[in-house]
Amino acid sequence: MPHEVRAAVAVKRGAPVEVRTIVVPDPGPGEVLVAVQACGVCHTDLHYREGAIGDDFPFLLGHEAAGTIEAVGAGVTDLRPGDYVVLAWRAPCGSCRSCRRGRPWYCFDSRNAGQPMTLLDGTPLSNALGIGAFAEKTLVAAGQAVRIDPAARPEAAGLIGCGVMAGYGAAVHTGGVGRGDTVAVIGCGGVGDAAVAGACLNGAVKVIAIDVDDKKLDRAERFGATHTVNSRGTDPVEAVRGLTGGFGVDVAIDAVGLPETFLQAFHMRDHAGLLVQVGVPSPQAKVELPLIDVFSRGGAIKSSWYGDCLPSRDFPFLIDQYLHGLLDLDAFVTETVALDQVEEAFSGMQRGEVLRSVVVL
The missing domain is CATH 3.40.50.720 (NAD(P)-binding Rossmann-like Domain)
Structure with missing residues (x-):
C-alpha cells in the first residue's frame, strides 16, 4: 500500500524548497523502504534546487541520510525490517566491466530504485543522487542501504553518506x-x-x-x-x-x-x-x-x-572509528533543523555559518 509522507521538494529552478506530501510506493524486487531519521543538508542539494545538475524538476532533495528499514522487496536477503542503515548514492552492480575488474567504486551501472516516488497528482519526482531523503520515508535500491552499528546517532551517521566519505x-x-x-x-x-x-x-x-x-x-x-x-x-x-x-x-x-x-x-x-x-x-x-x-x-x-569508496566496506569502518572516538562525526553537525527549515539551512550554508545543518525527522 503506498505511503503518503511529508518531504522537501524543489518544484522549479531557483524557487524556494516546498514541503509537500508525496507518495512512496511499497518496495518492489530489489528495493527497500527506509524510515528516515536524519539527513544532512549538502551543497549538492542546493545545486539541484538551482538547476545546476539537471532540469528534471521537481526534485526530491536530500541524500546524506540515516534511518531504519521499514520493509523489503522480493529478492532482498541481506536486509530486514528494523536494520539501521546509512544510504549511499553509489551501489555497485557487481557485473559491469569496472566491477568485474575489481574496481566497484567506479561502477558504471550503480543501482537505484526502479519505482518512482511522486507528488499527490502523480507527477514523478527526480531523486537527488538517486536517494531523495528530505522525506519521512524514501525508497531506494537495497544496495544503497548499508547496515551500520545502531549505537551511532543518526544526525552524525548520515553524514558519511556523502560529504564525510568524499x-x-x-x-x-x-x-x-x-x-x-x-x-x-x-x-x-x-x-x-x-x-x-x-x-x-x-x-x-x-x-x-x-x-x-x-x-x-x-x-x-x-x-x-x-x-x-x-x-x-x-x-x-x-x-x-x-x-x-x-x-x-x-x-x-x-x-x-x-x-x-x-x-x-x-x-x-x-x-x-x-x-x-x-x-x-x-x-x-x-x-x-x-x-x-x-x-x-x-x-x-x-x-x-565519492572518495573512491566502497560503501559496504567503508561506511561500517567509519562508524567504528566514530564509536571508538577516532573520527569526530559529531563535530560536523553545526545544527539540527526541521523539514520545513531546509531553506534557512541553505542560507546559513551560503553565508558560511555552518559546517552541516542536519534535518531531523
Missing part, C-alpha cells in the same frame, strides 16, 4: 596518504575537513589546512590540522613551501574546485607529488597549464569520485 576517501583512498606524509587541503568545508581528518587518521605527519575564513581554519584544527593558512592575504603556495622546508607537500587536495585552487594545489606539491581533485567544478571552469610543467614536475593528478 573527503576522507579523497585523502585515504584516492590520495593514498600514509605515515609520514605531508598534506595540504584547500577548502575547509565539510569535505575538506573530512580530508583533514582522514589524512591525520592515516598517519600524515603534517596537515596544512587552507581557507579564506579564519573560523573555518579554527574548525579544521579540531579535525587535526597541524598548520593553517589564510589565503585571503597570503600566497598559499609560498606558505606551504615555507612549512615544508621549501619542498611542498606529498599530497595536495583541492576541496573547492575552482581553477585558482586547482593551480594552487598543482604548484604546492613536492616533486612527483599527487594532486587530488575532490571539489566539484562548474562545467564552465577551465585550467591552462604549460605542458612542460605537467611533465617536469612529475607525480599525478587524480579526480576523486
